[in-house]
Amino acid sequence: MSEPVIKGMKDIPSEHILGAGTALCAGCGALQALHEIYDVLGENTVFVNSAGCMTLMSVYPFTPFRGGWLYTAMASAPAGAQGVRDALDILLAKKRIAPEEDMQVAVLSGDGATYGMGLAAASCAIDRDLDFLYICYDNEGYGNTGNQTSAGTPHASRTATDTGAEGVPGYKKDLFGLWVANRPAYAATVIGAEPLDLARKVEKAKSIKGPKLILALSPCPVGWDYDPMETLEIGRLAVKTGIWPLKEFVDGKVVHTKTPHPRTPVEEYLKLQGRYAHLFSPKRNDALIDEIQSRVDAYWDAVGD
């Protein structure tokens, strides 16, 4: 691991390398995170993408990427990363490319693919100790197809497939926990609204060899139903309420990189988003709001904040 360069906000790259003018929605939290991640990773990155909103970043004949891009399918982006990484290693070993021509390989995949269909491919890439960065932008639903419930969708939120008074009956899967159980070289949660924390983690991941995984909560004005200008505020509240714990797994330990103290009530986060509107009107649903709050409290109690 090399010495970190990013210590304060002023160390974050000020030049943005991702091109503008893509088909993504205004206020897209996933795009915000991707901008920040790409600036730290640098141009010499091949993104291997799974089906989702980000697939529309590169639409023939345009691309915002200055390095590589390969769209695969919904379930197999980690396998695509395996093929690219192995091929680069073979070319290096057989001296068919110079070391300066090497690139880093990153998967760019949504929560739907990551928590579900692509889980085996990612887990087995970790088993194989693949040297790659996995970026999951978690907009908490199958966004590209109209925000249906995925295994990353939080309890009680409304989606295109859970439209009842109680929203989604299930609970957001602890993907970070699954990743950690798989013993990768590095794993972290991030959010675009905390750019310094994000940049430090991406920088750290970049300096480590092996499987590195980054889970970015990605506020989605369309799926979460809020005004695009609120993306930053909602992201900050996700952290302040403790709903989105910022943490990393490195050297065999999970460490929280930011402990919200005191925690803002979850209600502040929920009430900004249309997907939770049914918790507040026509009648306030205290039972569900309290349940969400108590789950967050229990999480932080266990952490020992």
Next chain:
Amino acid sequence: MTRQLLTGNVAAAWGVRLAEVDYVPAFPITPQTEIIETIAGWIDKGEMDCRMVTMDSEHSMITAAGAAVATGVRSYAATSSQGLLYGMEMLYTVAGWRTPFVLTNVSRGLSAPITLESDHNDVMAARDSGFLQIHCATCQEVVDATLMAYRLAEDKRVRVPVIVNLDGFYLSFTREPVDIPDPAKAREFLPPFDPGSLKFRAGRPLSEAVAVLGGTPYSYFRYELHLAAMGALAVYDEVAEDFARLFGRRYDAVESYRAEDADYVFVMLGSFSTKARDAVDGLREAGVAAGLVRPRLFRPFPVEALRRALAGRKGVAVIDQNLSMGKGGVLHGELLSALYGVADAPPVVAGFIGGLGGRDIGPGEFREMISVLEQAVADGETPPPRLLFSAEELRHVRKLQASAHVEREEIHRQERGDTERDET
């Protein structure tokens, strides 16, 4: 050149070794597994400078193979049956990427019911994927076709992946004498991998496999793939010519056996055609002018060569080792579409289904098919597709069913007995 007794699987592995493949993402499935195990053994002994990675599925395997080609190395993959279908989404995808590599499919029947034995429904399911298809009838053909498939796939005018198909058990596990091509000559035949524009390199912006908006660019790229596959017909002839010059073995896109002066011709794919060959010899001895026509290339479909081979024949029996439920054999329909409206086309082209799940086709059945053709020619009427199955086989199935009934009755009786005991 050395001559050895090899199984079809080891012959396929030899083709991969002689092609000096860089990368093999792999996943086990019977009857293909011996191929990847053979390659793995050579890598471990330092006899092959290649990297193999065991993937988590065929879907991942085909993705990795295509992605590696897209980064600039020669890749290979092998599968069978359920594996080919599990990877189907990626077959279409990597063909669309225009990443040339060779995929060996060791044909095996599809579930349900699950079986290990051979037929062609698996490879027929890949018909429209964009992969070209070469079908082998002997172990010698397997090693040779593998080398030829790389030349064809990587040709600048083609740039499309190729499936080399061999039949499970009948070829995969059958030892035949095989001339292993000389490595220096193989190198002369197949130049080093040229990645063309496919390569991710630092400082070189490249987005591959991007989305399109609307039917116009989509149609354009799909038509391009089709035209490349069509163009592969002429390229295949060149490749076969070159192969014959270097190795002395000729593999025309369509093989004809005693068909030139035949009245009746069998048309079929793969190793079962060797049974038809023997049947043709027997029929000729009995005074019937029979012949065999076997397409080696199935995609692109060698329409002109088939028309030439069948022109003026009285009747054709297409034997399909696959079944498209509710229609019949796939090759039968393909051949009819190639012959329809062509002057000199045989008036009778009858369809037969046989060899499903490794079921044998006996000499008597070949004779019976000729009788059906003779009758059809006499009547001027082509019969509907026939499903080959003998009275003896039906008796066998009835026996199995009877045993199943007895078993079930026995279980019911025991259950009833148990409850009675519980009640007392």
